[in-house]
Amino acid sequence: MARVRMSDVAxxxxxxxxxxxxxxxxxxxxxxxxxxxxxxxxxxxxAGYAPNSxxxxxxxxxxxxxxxxxxxIATTPFAGRMLAGANDAARTHGRLMVLVDTDGDAxxxxxxxxxxxxxxxxxxxxxxxxxxxxxxxVGLPQGSVFxxxxxxxxxxxxxxxxxxxxxxxxxxELVAAGHRRIAYLDAPKSAGLIASALRHQxxxxxxAEAGITPDPALHVRAGTDAEGGRAAAGELLDLPAExxxxxxxxxxxxxxxxxxxxxxxxxxxxxxxxxxxxxxxxQLIAAELDPPLTTVALPHYEMGRWAMEVALGERExxxxxxxxxxxxxxxxDSVGPPxxxxxxx
Amino acid sequence: MARVRMSDVAxxxxxxxxxxxxxxxxxxxxxxxxxxxxxxxxxxxxAGYAPNSxxxxxxxxxxxxxxxxxxxIATTPFAGRMLAGANDAARTHGRLMVLVDTDGDAxxxxxxxxxxxxxxxxxxxxxxxxxxxxxxxVGLPQGSVFxxxxxxxxxxxxxxxxxxxxxxxxxxELVAAGHRRIAYLDAPKSAGLIASALRHQxxxxxxAEAGITPDPALHVRAGTDAEGGRAAAGELLDLPAExxxxxxxxxxxxxxxxxxxxxxxxxxxxxxxxxxxxxxxxQLIAAELDPPLTTVALPHYEMGRWAMEVALGERExxxxxxxxxxxxxxxxDSVGPPxxxxxxx
DNA sequence: ATGAAAGCGCTAACAG
DNA sequence: CTGTTAGCGCTTTCAT
Numbered sequence: 182m183a184r185v186r187m188s189d190v191a192x193x194x195x196x197x198x199x200x201x202x203x204x205x206x207x208x209x210x211x212x213x214x215x216x217x218x219x220x221x222x223x224x225x226x227x228a229g230y231a232p233n234s235x236x237x238x239x240x241x242x243x244x245x246x247x248x249x250x251x252x253x254i255a256t257t258p259f260a261g262r263m264l265a266g267a268n269d270a271a272r273t274h275g276r277l278m279v280l281v282d283t284d285g286d287a288x289x290x291x292x293x294x295x296x297x298x299x300x301x302x303x304x305x306x307x308x309x310x311x312x313x314x315x316x317x318x319v320g321l322p323q324g325s326v327f328x329x330x331x332x333x334x335x336x337x338x339x340x341x342x343x344x345x346x347x348x349x350x351x352x353x354e355l356v357a358a359g360h361r362r363i364a365y366l367d368a369p370k371s372a373g374l375i376a377s378a379l380r381h382q383x384x385x386x387x388x389a390e391a392g393i394t395p396d397p398a399l400h401v402r403a404g405t406d407a408e409g410g411r412a413a414a415g416e417l418l419d420l421p422a423e424x425x426x427x428x429x430x431x432x433x434x435x436x437x438x439x440x441x442x443x444x445x446x447x448x449x450x451x452x453x454x455x456x457x458x459x460x461x462x463x464q465l466i467a468a469e470l471d472p473p474l475t476t477v478a479l480p481h482y483e484m485g486r487w488a489m490e491v492a493l494g495e496r497e498x499x500x501x502x503x504x505x506x507x508x509x510x511x512x513x514d515s516v517g518p519p520x521x522x523x524x525x526x
Numbered sequence: 527m528a529r530v531r532m533s534d535v536a537x538x539x540x541x542x543x544x545x546x547x548x549x550x551x552x553x554x555x556x557x558x559x560x561x562x563x564x565x566x567x568x569x570x571x572x573a574g575y576a577p578n579s580x581x582x583x584x585x586x587x588x589x590x591x592x593x594x595x596x597x598x599i600a601t602t603p604f605a606g607r608m609l610a611g612a613n614d615a616a617r618t619h620g621r622l623m624v625l626v627d628t629d630g631d632a633x634x635x636x637x638x639x640x641x642x643x644x645x646x647x648x649x650x651x652x653x654x655x656x657x658x659x660x661x662x663x664v665g666l667p668q669g670s671v672f673x674x675x676x677x678x679x680x681x682x683x684x685x686x687x688x689x690x691x692x693x694x695x696x697x698x699e700l701v702a703a704g705h706r707r708i709a710y711l712d713a714p715k716s717a718g719l720i721a722s723a724l725r726h727q728x729x730x731x732x733x734a735e736a737g738i739t740p741d742p743a744l745h746v747r748a749g750t751d752a753e754g755g756r757a758a759a760g761e762l763l764d765l766p767a768e769x770x771x772x773x774x775x776x777x778x779x780x781x782x783x784x785x786x787x788x789x790x791x792x793x794x795x796x797x798x799x800x801x802x803x804x805x806x807x808x809q810l811i812a813a814e815l816d817p818p819l820t821t822v823a824l825p826h827y828e829m830g831r832w833a834m835e836v837a838l839g840e841r842e843x844x845x846x847x848x849x850x851x852x853x854x855x856x857x858x859d860s861v862g863p864p865x866x867x868x869x870x871x
Numbered sequence: 872a873t874g875a876a877a878g879c880g881c882t883a884a885c886a887g
Numbered sequence: 888c889t890g891t892t893a894g895c896g897c898t899t900t901c902a903t
Contacts, residue, residue: 234644236880258603280625299579407814469752542874581896
């Protein structure tokens with residue numbers, strides 16, 4: 182695509198390519214006369230010279246490219262923020278992020294790793310689009326960074342969301358508003374979600390701190406979509422008043438969306454009659470619901486940045502221990518004090 | 527990262543690097559003895575040889591990488607599907623897609639183009655995350671493909687959604703169900719959305735075909751979020767019965783979501799009392815609403831594929847004329863016949 | 872059927 | 888202060 186080489190610039194400036202290289206790389210700023218430097222820069226500019234990174238990489242053995250292996254950029258709305266974080270960090274440090282989507286398929290992962298290894302990327306990041314345990318694919322170079330997943334074995338720098346703390350934050354928000362009968366609309370056990378158990382731990386911890394005895398009937402499980410949330414919330418809301426929850430902590434925003442539906446169908450207003458906290462901060466749901474949903478945000482952008490910085494060697498990481506990234510609560514309008522009938526106010 | 531070179535393989539096999547190259551590239555399948563070929567392959571396998579693409583690229587002047595410049599992978603849920611389409615096409619043809627997010631910032635675009643040019647990508651795709659007119663950034667190589675945006679000047683291979691046809695498809699769906707008073711909840715004129723005007727054209731065309739005189743009062747504009755949809759739908763639904771629409775075609779699914787809210791608040795059931803069609807097929811909204819929303823899908827995946835195939839030279843494209851990709855209707859449960867009171871049934 | 876040799880465009884010692 | 892030189896690892900004629 183580009184045509185002009187360093188030797189062309191050298192010819193115009195009347196110097197050797199070595200001098201051009203020195204000047205343009207900045208390494209020779211104190212070895213080359215100011216005059217020559219100016220001449221070289223001028224010639225380069227005039228000729229529209231752009232260095233050939235391929236040749237440079239062959240020589241220096243570094244490409245300035247970081248490979249990012251992801252399982253699915255297609256279906257999740259979170260992917261973007263994670264990739265954006267990684268991408269921004271790469272750009273900040275003058276590197277190029279190379280994205281390869283493997284669809285979670287093992288043979289594609291092999292292919293991808295081969296391709297990236299062949300392209301001599303300087304480092305790799307192995308990403309999943311939700312918090313899970315992942316087997317390191319064969320061939321993944323030592324030192325690769327795990328993003329939003331924990332390696333099943335071996336020692337790798339890793340960053341995952343602090344779901345325990347997020348569960349605690351959500352519950353604390355409700356406790357602080359005065360609620361004592363707080364239900365947790367959890368994911369199905371069969372889904373095997375790490376986040377599910379961790380958020381539950383956080384939930385229990387905060388209840389304990391607040392001196393609230395957890396009611397097992399308020400820990401229910403359902404499908405993680407709106408339909409699941411609607412069904413689970415419906416059952417809870419049909420409980421007799423003295424056993425009914427005044428607040429719902431939902432495993433994710435989609436379930437919270439279903440909970441809204443269940444509440445509306447029963448003529449309950451949010452947050453006057455029922456408080457709801459979600460998880461994920463999915464823009465298209467949380468902010469668009471009526472009223473806007475208070476939820477816990479997954480720090481995808483920050484995790485992406487962290488992983489890239491570690492991959493670049495710009496940040497230290499203990500490969501023995503995953504880094505837990507805090508999940509901040511996003512306050513909107515779905516939380517209020519318990520309704521008067523509950524006696525908790 | 528990898529260590530073993532072609533010369534190592536050659537030494538083990540007792541041949542020259544030229545022979546190894548010939549064998550491994552497949553170019554020598556009929557020039558090199560089967561015996562030698564076997565020996566070479568064995569040696570390569572045993573040594574775990576992986577070719578160095580950087581060296582190969584320097585020699586062949588082709589890198590096998592395609593650069594994709596996008597304005598924002600971060601905030602839109604569509605990005606993923608477009609990137610997935612492009613990525614899949616690249617992989618199918620043994621190429622690597624290199625993604626660079628410029629955030630729509632002109633100076634970042636320059637940087638990115640410089641970086642990609644420097645890396646000697648074989649081709650570039652210039653993508654926007656929604657249908658719009660875009661200035662070709664300076665330095666964008668000739669022959670680059672425009673994805674989901676039309677160049678403001680110059681002649682470039684281009685692919686955009688067929689929004690006119692999509693608007694027609696949505697309206698036709700409603701007409702076919704028997705509706706005659708069909709409102710179009712449009713985006714604000716100030717947003718300057720190409721899609722807005724095109725969908726309106728499709729809407730008018732189908733009404734004309736059906737012999738329905740368009741009622742100007744049924745073409746309303748509002749913000750493109752749920753709040754806008756709720757407000758606009760609310761006004762329409764408060765009209766006296768004889769002027770009230772029995773069906774709503776919304777500019778996007780978020781507005782449709784708001785329309786649901788407006789309907790619910792007035793005790794109207796969907797689709798019994800009101801039919802609604804959206805646009806975008808945003809998974810997290812359309813499929814999760816209650817009832818699931820009939821909508822028109824944006825062909826992001828297909829557009830991504832198309833653009834990549836053109837970039838790879840695997841598909842012909844007329845640079846003078848944008849390729850319009852059809853937007854299919856996705857039938858779910860938000861469309862039914864007009865309510866009895868309307869007299870249209 | 873195979874090998875020798877000449878680069879692709881750049882960087883980094885080492886000379887001068 | 889600047890130029891010469893020797894590759895980085897591979898592909899590709901051209902000889903043999």
